[in-house]
Amino acid sequence: MKTIRFTGYDTLSDxxxxxxxxxxxxxxxxxxxxxxxxxxxxxxxxxxxxxxxENIDYSTITFLGLDEWIGMxxxxxxxxxxxxxxxxxxPLQLQPSQCFLFNSLAxxxxxxxxxxxxxxxxxGGIDLMVVGIxxxxxxxxxxxxxxxxxxxHIATLDETTTSVxxxxxxxxxxxxxxxxxxxxxxxxxxxxxxxxxGNKKAGVIKQTVEGPVTENxxxxxxxxxxxxxxxxxxxxxxxLTTN
Ligand code: PGA
Numbered sequence: 001m002k003t004i005r006f007t008g009y010d011t012l013s014d015x016x017x018x019x020x021x022x023x024x025x026x027x028x029x030x031x032x033x034x035x036x037x038x039x040x041x042x043x044x045x046x047x048x049x050x051x052x053x054e055n056i057d058y059s060t061i062t063f064l065g066l067d068e069w070i071g072m073x074x075x076x077x078x079x080x081x082x083x084x085x086x087x088x089x090x091p092l093q094l095q096p097s098q099c100f101l102f103n104s105l106a107x108x109x110x111x112x113x114x115x116x117x118x119x120x121x122x123x124g125g126i127d128l129m130v131v132g133i134x135x136x137x138x139x140x141x142x143x144x145x146x147x148x149x150x151x152x153h154i155a156t157l158d159e160t161t162t163s164v165x166x167x168x169x170x171x172x173x174x175x176x177x178x179x180x181x182x183x184x185x186x187x188x189x190x191x192x193x194x195x196x197x198g199n200k201k202a203g204v205i206k207q208t209v210e211g212p213v214t215e216n217x218x219x220x221x222x223x224x225x226x227x228x229x230x231x232x233x234x235x236x237x238x239x240l241t242t243n
Contacts, residue, residue, distance in 0.1 A: 078168035141178030
């Protein structure tokens with residue numbers, strides 16, 4: 001794992017978008033898994049702009065959404081569906097056949113997980129994964145205590161996740177379960193980036209980079225990834241003692 005520091009959120013997002021665009025240029029059949037949320041918002045916007053401005057052919061990529069709140073209608077602005085639809089699928093006119101998101105309203109969530117795992121396995125694993133980090137160290141909805149070997153699964157959300165998650169919604173929203181691609185997929189992804197910015201992420205970034213590798217702090221899994229990168233702005237890097 002390597003840590004890369006940036007002066008700010010803009011330069012970090014610009015680098016991340018350029019990395020994804022280059023990966024698509026180098027492998028037109030790229031399988032890309034991305035998180036939604038506040039951190040990747042600018043990366044997604046810059047990526048869409050870059051792909052269009054530079055006329056990069058993305059017609060054969062596969063896009064996977066990292067997670068979703070169970071029971072959340074896709075038209076809700078706080079849903080992961082809404083994020084990807086407005087920031088990437090619509091601007092890029094991605095084909096439904098190349099986009100895979102968990103159906104948060106499915107009657108059978110287990111089968112949603114089986115379907116996602118099958119898509120990942122058919123494509124020989126994830127090529128490039130871009131994730132954020134929660135205030136409890138979660139990645140996607142891999143909450144503290146989740147085995148590093150898990151594939152797609154249903155998660156009971158941690159209290160930190162349900163309270164911090166309110167920031168995505170216009171009004172107080174009941175959140176209790178999520179569905180997510182698992183840490184086993186992340187560990188086997190050919191390349192993985194964890195991105196974080198702002199002072200509030202400084203503590204969790206210190207634990208990710210310098211703390212013990214433990215399933216009680218899911219993001220520490222990055223230390224075990226042979227092609228894993230932690231991208232941080234100055235604020236998120238402010239508690240790191242190593243380079
Ligand atoms: P954020 O979410 O990017 O909105 O801070 C991070 C996360 O919980 O994974």
